[in-house]
Amino acid sequence: MAALFESLLALPWPVTAILAALFFVATLILLYPDRAYGTRSRSDIPLAQENKPLIGAMAAMAQGIDFRLERLLEQVRRQGEGKPYRMTLYNPMFGPMDMIVISDVQDVETVLRDPYTFVKGGLLTSLLTDFLGQGIFTSDGERWHAQRKTASHVFNVKNFRNFNGDFLHEVGYLIKHLEAARDAGAVVDLQDLLLRCTLDSFGRLAMGSDFGCITQPGSVKEGRYALPTVEFMEAFDYVNGTVAVRAMQPFWQLQERLNGTTNKIKACQKIMSEFADKVITDKRRKMEKGETIGEDGKSTDGRHADMLDYFMRTTNFDGGVPDDHELRDVCMNLIIAGRDTTAQTLTWVFYMLSSHPEVEAKCREEINRVFGKDGQPTYEKIKELKYLTATFNETLRLHANVPFNTPTCTKQTTLAGTGTTVYPGDIIQYSPWVMGRLQSIWGPDAEEFRPERWLDDGGSVKKENTFKWPVFKAGPRICLGMNMATQEAVTFMAQILRTYRLELVNEDDPSKWGKYDVDPAKRQGRYSSALTLGLKGTVDFKVHLVQ
Ligand code: HEM
Numbered sequence: 438m439a440a441l442f443e444s445l446l447a448l449p450w451p452v453t454a455i456l457a458a459l460f461f462v463a464t465l466i467l468l469y470p471d472r473a474y475g476t477r478s479r480s481d482i483p484l485a486q487e488n489k490p491l492i493g494a495m496a497a498m499a500q501g502i503d504f505r506l507e508r509l510l511e512q513v514r515r516q517g518e519g520k521p522y523r524m525t526l527y528n529p530m531f532g533p534m535d536m537i538v539i540s541d542v543q544d545v546e547t548v549l550r551d552p553y554t555f556v557k558g559g560l561l562t563s564l565l566t567d568f569l570g571q572g573i574f575t576s577d578g579e580r581w582h583a584q585r586k587t588a589s590h591v592f593n594v595k596n597f598r599n600f601n602g603d604f605l606h607e608v609g610y611l612i613k614h615l616e617a618a619r620d621a622g623a624v625v626d627l628q629d630l631l632l633r634c635t636l637d638s639f640g641r642l643a644m645g646s647d648f649g650c651i652t653q654p655g656s657v658k659e660g661r662y663a664l665p666t667v668e669f670m671e672a673f674d675y676v677n678g679t680v681a682v683r684a685m686q687p688f689w690q691l692q693e694r695l696n697g698t699t700n701k702i703k704a705c706q707k708i709m710s711e712f713a714d715k716v717i718t719d720k721r722r723k724m725e726k727g728e729t730i731g732e733d734g735k736s737t738d739g740r741h742a743d744m745l746d747y748f749m750r751t752t753n754f755d756g757g758v759p760d761d762h763e764l765r766d767v768c769m770n771l772i773i774a775g776r777d778t779t780a781q782t783l784t785w786v787f788y789m790l791s792s793h794p795e796v797e798a799k800c801r802e803e804i805n806r807v808f809g810k811d812g813q814p815t816y817e818k819i820k821e822l823k824y825l826t827a828t829f830n831e832t833l834r835l836h837a838n839v840p841f842n843t844p845t846c847t848k849q850t851t852l853a854g855t856g857t858t859v860y861p862g863d864i865i866q867y868s869p870w871v872m873g874r875l876q877s878i879w880g881p882d883a884e885e886f887r888p889e890r891w892l893d894d895g896g897s898v899k900k901e902n903t904f905k906w907p908v909f910k911a912g913p914r915i916c917l918g919m920n921m922a923t924q925e926a927v928t929f930m931a932q933i934l935r936t937y938r939l940e941l942v943n944e945d946d947p948s949k950w951g952k953y954d955v956d957p958a959k960r961q962g963r964y965s966s967a968l969t970l971g972l973k974g975t976v977d978f979k980v981h982l983v984q
Pocket of ligand 1: 573574588774776842907915916917919922
C-alpha cells in the first residue's frame with residue numbers, strides 16, 4: 438500500500454490530481470450508488486428507477502416539464518398504485534432532498550389533516566417569494582392562520598348572492614366577444630377571454646378595483662378575434678410562468694440573472710406594485726375620512742367590502758398593523774388563488790365537451806329545463822344545475838388545476854394508509870392529477886370522462902371524500918373559494934352553452950404539445966408551465982349558434 442502511495446506521488450502532479458479526483462468520485466459513488474449525494478439510505482421505501490448514483494433524480498426532474506404529469510402517472514403505476522416511493526435530489530441551495538411520493542388516500546389524509554406538521558416549508562417559499570411574498574399561499578403557522586381568518590369574512594352566504602351579479606356582468610362581456618367573433622367568422626382563444634374575465638372579477642373581489650381586461654374592444658387579424666394586451670395581466674402572467682419552472686432548475690438564480698429574467702421580473706413587480714399601491718393609498722385615505730365596514734359587509738358609502746378592506750382593518754398574527762408590502766402580498770395571493778384556477782378549469786370544461794358531445798347535449802338539456810326559454814340565471818337557478826356541477830367536478834378530477842402539492846414534514850409521523858414513517862425534512866409529494874386517474878381510487882373507468890359518476894340516484898351531486906379528491910386540497914387548509922369557484926364556473930357554463938356551441942380547432946399545432954404525434958391519441962402534455970394547470974398556447978374555438 439505504502440509502495441503504491443509512493444509511486445503515485447512520483448507521478449507528474451496533474452496526473453496525481455486527476456487520479457485523486459477519480460478516486461474521490463468513485464468513493465462517493467460507492468457511498469451513494471442509487472441516490473443523490475447526502476441523502477439517507479433507507480430500506481422501507483423503494484427508490485424510483487429515475488434515481489442515479491450521486492445525482493439522484495435530478496436529470497429526470499430537469500427534463501422539460503411539458504409532459505411531466507403523464508410521466509409521474511407512469512411512475513406511480515410502475516411502483517404500484519397507492520404505494521409510496523422515493524425520489525432523491527441534491528439542490529445547491531437546500532442540500533440533499535428526500536422526496537416521498539404518495540398516492541394512498543389515507544396517507545394523503547394524514548398529511549393534509551395536520552398543516553402544522555406538514556408545512557409549506559422553505560423550498561416552496563424561496564421559489565415563490567418574489568411573486569407571492571408572505572401571503573396565505575406561502576405562509577405557515579400563525580401567519581397563515583391569521584390570514585385565513587380574515588379572508589374567510591368574504592366567503593359568507595350573503596356575499597355569494599352578490600357574486601352572482603358579478604359573474605353575470607363578466608360573462609355578459611365574454612358573450613359579446615363570442616358574438617363578435619362569430620359574426621366575423623373568426624376563431625377566438627377562449628382561455629384568454631376567461632382569464633380576462635376572472636382577473637377583472639378577482640381584482641374587484643380582492644381589492645375593489647378591476648383591470649378592464651374583458652371590457653376592451655376586440656378586433657380581427659388574420660382570422661383571429663383578439664383583445665388588446667393589458668399591462669398588469671402581462672406582468673402577472675410573466676412572473677407566474679417564470680416562478681413555476683424554478684423547481685426543475687437547480688441553478689435558477691444564476692440562470693435568471695444571466696438571461697435577463699431577474700430584471701424582467703423586477704419590471705413586472707413594479708407594474709403590479711404600482712397598481713396595488715394606488716388602490717391601498719386610496720383606501721387609506723377613505724379610512725382616514727372615517728369610512729367603516731358594517732356587519733352587513735357594506736361600507737359607509739354603500740359599496741360591498743372587498744378582501745383588502747378586511748385585511749386593512751385587522752391586525753397581523755403578531756399584533757402589528759399590516760404595512761403596504763404585506764397588503765400587496767394579500768392582493769397577489771388572492772388573485773392567483775381565484776383567477777387562473779377558475780378560468781383554466783373552465784377552459785378544460787369546454788375542451789372536454791368538444792370531444793364529448795353527449796355530455797354537452799345533457800348540459801344543454803338541463804339548462805333549458807331549469808331556466809326555461811328566457812329565464813334569468815338567478816343564484817337559486819344556478820344551484821339547481823346539478824349535471825353542470827357534475828361536469829365541472831369531473832373536469833377537475835381529470836385536470837386538477839393545482840396538480841402537485843409538496844409539503845415538508847417537521848415531525849416524525851406514521852402515514853395511516855401504508856404505515857410508512859416519514860421524518861423531519863422529508864418532502865412529501867402527492868398529485869391530485871395522478872390520483873384522479875388511478876383505478877384503485879376511481880374504479881376501472883377512472884380515465885373516462887363521465888359526469889354521471891358525481892350524481893346519486895336522486896340526481897343530487899355526491900359529496901366526495903375530499904382526501905380522495907384533493908383538487909381543492911382538504912383538511913384545515915382546504916381552498917376557501919371552492920364553492921365560489923363552482924358557482925362562477927356553472928354560471929359561465931350555463932350562459933355560454935344556452936346560446937353557443939364551441940368547436941375546438943387548431944389542435945394539430947405541435948408547439949401546443951409537450952410530445953407531439955400525428956395520432957391525437959398519442960400526444961402528451963397539452964400543458965402550459967405555470968403554478969396552475971392551464972393549456973399551452975392558444976385554445977381556439979369557432980363559435981356557432983345553438984340551433
Ligand atoms: C377551480 C378553481 C379552484 C381550484 C382548483 C382551487 C384549488 C386550490 C388548492 C389546491 C388550494 C391549496 C393550495 C396549496 O396550499 O397548495 C387552494 C387554496 C386556496 N384557494 Fe383555491 N382553488 C380554486 C378557486 C379559488 C377561488 C375562486 C378562490 C377565491 C379567492 C380561492 C381561494 C383560495 C385560498 C384563499 C386558498 C388558500 C387557503 C389556505 O391556505 O388556507 N380558490 N385552492
